[in-house]
Amino acid sequence: MTTIDTSAYTEATAKPEPRHVALSHLSVEVGHFYMEDLADGDERIRTQFRKVLPWLEATRTALAADLDGVVKPRLSTCFLIDDYFRTDTSPDEIVDRLLGIADEFGITIDYLAREAGCFEADRVPLAELTAAMLLPEPPVGTTGARPPVQDSGWLCNGERAPDTNSGNQAMMPVTDWEPPVEFGKRNHSIFLDVELWKDRTERVDGRLVERRQWSCPFLASVWQLLRLGALRYEGEPVAQPQRWTGDSWPKRWSDLPAVVQLTQNPAPFAAYRTTSILPQSYLGIEHAVRVILDHLDIDKSVTDKTVERALREGVRLPEQLSSRVSHIFVEAPVAGARW
């Protein structure tokens, strides 16, 4: 005899289930290049890949050890090109050169991604989508009576130092300085206040237009969310990797998909965990990324499903996204100011 163990009636739209994305065990970022790095000749790129190679191999070995032969490791590699803050180069000058140098060291790059694709991909405004997930820390005394301040474009990991009056203003008593506080600190605070975006007014065709420029740490957070397969738009996956079918690379970065698949049959782009092998100058950005990831209200149905799926193949995943993200900082030359 068969039994029906659900209720007698369900509706298709009653419980929207977000769609799955294929997931590797690990996504390894083998480089994050600014246009200055790329425009500055091959030697800089060569040095970076030379520094990255041993760590990439170590990452592979570490993953195999973690999985302990239970399942075949799925690892994909990617790199990110900054075409958001500077667009004055073209893919047809750069992509093959970059891949050629990676090849010299035997580094296979499965996916190429564009930083502007973290702002918007396939017309889905990913940065805006992520900004709508921000869940800032409430200062002590927040009762919910006032709307939360979310539009300042800044996010911190604690409570800012209160405004003090230095005594310059006449008739006002001098108040003592009080320090900012990191919540959840160990004895002492490491307080970080991150700029997420800057709104500026620009003149376009003689008209003044308000434009929001997203900060590098904010776009880098979107990049981590994409690599962790944690973003959905109306339940649908976003910025899915696509192959480039043109005979040659286009002239404009914006003609490329947000994530381009470069190799035949690579492991999936998104993964349970990510490792980024980066020049040490990225440490500040990645600290900021961690703070941002820790202040997002991520779609719980997506994250829960991922934890379940991982467990089915014997992989234990921490619930907290930032705990699935790791870094290896290498000493490598980089050009100019970072952000």
Add this chain to the structure above:
Amino acid sequence: MIIGEVRTGLLRNSLPLPRQAVVDLLSLRPGRQVVATDRPINRTVSPDSIVGVDCTLATEPQAKARGIGTVVTHAVVVGGAVLQSSSRTRLEWVDYRERKAWTHYTHRRGVVDVLGNPPPVQVVNGSKRSSHQRDTLDLGAMCQRMLMLVQGRPQLDYKPGLRTQPTQLRWNATARKGARPAVHLHIDDESRRTVDVVVPPELLGEASRFCEDLALHDWLYTALGNVVEQAERDMAAGTDPMKLLGSALTLLVRLWMPGAHVDSALRPLWADLEDVPGFSQSWHRNVAWIRDQISMSTLTAWQDARTF
């Protein structure tokens, strides 16, 4: 234990909105889905909006209580006509004293940790206080903000088809092992209600849906009662109440379905409320009265037409 508040009112639109328009109306967060159920009646729920809090919790009699965590608020539209906003948070007693890193709270959305170990009954009593205590957790404000946000959306024509008063229902649900679900509804005044619910722990999550359903029907009941009173006053003053009665009949009557969207395990709670105060019985009596008035008025009009 969960505490919550539901505010219910008529959507500021002259006609009930069709399904897709309601989905647009409640698309309040980019990329997040709106959940719509069509049967037995359309009930559409907005994505949750989450707000962090860290403040004193109201207690009665006063005790030391600090709450840190998040409150979840969503909006619900029933039958394209009635708007509800509903804020809630689950209270969890903890023994740590210093606020933790924010991740401790973010992935337990809709949970507030209670520090200071106040007796739970004093927290429940505090949440039911008739006047809001300054600088304490303010679910009502979050609820009201959501209500105003939706009522101000451009999908509406801002011309409600009937004049009604919004209601405000504060509720608390306590989990008790092996308890038979029980409910107590208290009418504080014309617009405010307080509800106590006791459920076994596994049904705690369903309590908010039940309270939203109760708030909806309490509002419908109140609104229809006010319509009948108004019509009686109109008739006594010689004013024709037919337009008012007609609008009430079209807008409100089809929405009466106690327990339709409630988990079956909590439906018996409705049975208790049907005993006392006997919600449906008086509702149907009022509906019958309205229909009678309309029939009589039609009959009179028909007879008047025949005599000429």
